[in-house]
Amino acid sequence: MTTPEPHAGNVWPIWEVFVRSSRGLSHVHAGSLHAPDAAMALRNARDLYTRRNEGVSIWVVPADAIASSDPDSKGAFFESPQGKDYRHATYYTKSEGVKHL
């Protein structure tokens, strides 16, 4: 993993923290923090986000490395599936004689 460039003014870069609470579950976004590099980001995440026994695994990701959808294009991006009932299995009637549906 590459370490992001320190920001102006010598401020440590921001990292996003993902914590897995137990085996078999997914890592869940827990919050963010500052750290000079990935190794310290993991340690800071341990101190900030698992001090009440919350985790068995941590991921840290440079905040810069995350691409996110544009909140302003919510309509174009997320509203199109509305009303398209045929994308759900419940839209269809069961054919006769089909078992285990």
Added chain:
Amino acid sequence: MSTSPETTATPAPAEETGGHGDLNVGVKAAGGSGEATASATRITPGNALRPEDIALAVSSGSAKPTEDVAEIALRLGDDALILAQRLGHWISRAPELEEDIALGNIALDQLGHARSFLSYAGGLDGRSEDDLAYFRREHEFRSASIFEQPNGDFAVTIARQFVVSYYQFELYSQLTQSTDATLAGIAAKAVKEVDYHRDHSAQWVLRLAGGTDESREKMIHGFKVIWPYVDELFRDDELTARLSASGAAVEPSSLRAEFDRLTGEVFAEAELEVPKVQPAPGGGRRGLHSEHLGYILAEMQVLAREYPGASW
């Protein structure tokens, strides 16, 4: 000590019930409704030997230290207590918020060890951890000199923490084999936490030594200031000889080789030299302290002495 406030970075501090059950904080909503206030992560107290368990074992009579074991527990408890008080001073003053919490966490770990050791030590004559922490005078404290050394700048604090963590790790690793079951139990819990303290301070030694010219100079200065107090940690005396013979503890001198080897590895990687300094005379184990301890105790004890029995 049981009322020490904790610094917290996570949402809504859990109501500490003292039980071992699932605290269920922030989990309720996570079950299905997906409220915005739900914590993304699940909080549990976990299972571990707590100071309260030791106090209970002592008061019920199921654990009672011998005079020698009580004295070594007092030494180790005082070491951890004074260091916790020193580290606590960093809260709100560290270079970054994240480091503030890291040092606060280490301070709280040390305070936990202190509470366990002092609860056990008090079992000899019925004194509580608070009696021992708040109502003893300076010459009755048995902590070694390194623990009361001033925080200095961040590099001095890291140098002190580095030495202490590597020493405590070796000591607690050995104490897990103690013939005294309570000492072994406290050490088994503490050694895992101290292992992390080693890692934290070693990471910072490497970064400060390998950072800028200024950070390297400060790290070198930090070790020069702290190193005179290393020798005292590894000095044997009559108490440790008796405890070593009975299998309850080890001679401190037997820990030195491994301490030198492991700290030497970090020094080599950081391209630092072990400081060549004259060892300080020490005397903390006999109650002889520097001018620093009195100020630490004054701040730590004032509230308990002004308002005996106060709670908040």
